[in-house]
Amino acid sequence: MKLLDYDKKTLLEIHAWKNPQRGWLDKAIDVVNKPLNAAGEAVLSTPVVGDAIQKAAEGLISVCNDAAQWSVRSEAVFEEFRSDGHNHIEQHSDIKTLRLEDIDKTVGWLAAKYKGIALAEGAGAGVAGIAGLAVDIPTLITLNLRAIGEYATYYGFDIAKQEERLFAYNILAFSSSPTDMSKNLAMAQLIKISQQVAKNQAWKQLEQHTFVQIIRQIASTLGIRLTKAKLAQAIPMTGAIVGGGFNAYFTSKVCEAAYYLYRERFLAELYGASIIEETVKPAKTYEPDYPDAFEGELME
Template identity: 35%
Template structure:
């Protein structure tokens, strides 16, 4: 049995309050907003080359999903106590069940990111180039699986665009977050013209990687020190996946709640 309108309104308020809290940045995130020219001088060329490769990988991901595409068949593992076979089955679950599945998923991915960051941090500069694409892979997989836990299909191209926008949201400053929230809301608008306009904005998807470099790239510099990089790498990767999982959960749950409220209103 799905929630009542009153219960949905309470759950929706949690996501709305979270969005309002995204109005400030942590101190060291503010430090991370260094001018690109200064960052270019600080960042080794091989790291920038890896970031450039991510541009191509993100582009391929949007178009085809590529090697990062998750399988809908994995739904069973997220809902072991439920008879869930398809995304249609997920849409019938309560929001609390979806939240629980995502919370479990997020904890598992944070542990994986921590181990991966520590493992690649041991080697310092020699393993840093491996860590960056691996972190992107964990991030994309996490968002795709969160989408499925709320009943959305990452096999759809528009859904992959939404996922990249969420990734961009996490890496943006205050002004950027507000703009992206507006774009995400338009992607579910009934007006097809509005949908096309939002999708066309993806021509600027390169800024996703550039802001990714702005926020994470400089922090990775501290990971170049062998052994010390173990602790730094573990912390950075865990923090990155944790922030992403929180954003993905809040944005997708709000989306599902709004759709459920709209269905109730139509009835």
């Protein structure tokens, strides 16, 4: 099938997003972040922060294991398509009959909605400092899982399926990655799942204990990463600003990743898995191995 002009342009945008050109601002941010990251590492070892991480990780694992907490009302999305004139949309598979250009119009300013919610939530939790992290981080992840689930539904993917839940968790891992290495590991997982689904291969259902273990590892790593990133909330008078600002920033990255990756997957099902841009080679297994995580399980 010949690529439509809009689809061709979209693929170029996706490829550019996956392979960004690092400018002087990116390098300057890296220089600024190094001492902040070192300070974060030191604070992480204190009993107060350690307890906050433990509670945050517990909350994250609970959120990630309970799909009902972040499920999307698919019918509301289908109704939105019908309101835009696509009267035949009754289920996920019907969305695959639309043009990407039409779907993008219906999606509209979805990211702005979630960034606004994240900003308000983060500002409120930021006032509580470190103690607020145990509530703030699981709430932030719940919000972003719902955002990912909504993007998935708009582009015709059923977030209730195991492969889609795993894809969603890896979007979070990718968006929270502090290094190129951890970002590449998450992208490798995303590419693996994208290609397998696009090739219409029968999904290899993971055993429940393996699936739970993967979710625990991702949740624990997220707890560490987000705690380090939000430690500035503990500083009096700046917590609300940093808390709200970081939550909006993180949510922006998650929505951006979901927007590009689900559009790529939509086009891959239309034109074939070969169009999926391999920034890195697909992962060999579904089990992540993050270099920035603590040794062992936080929950043990």
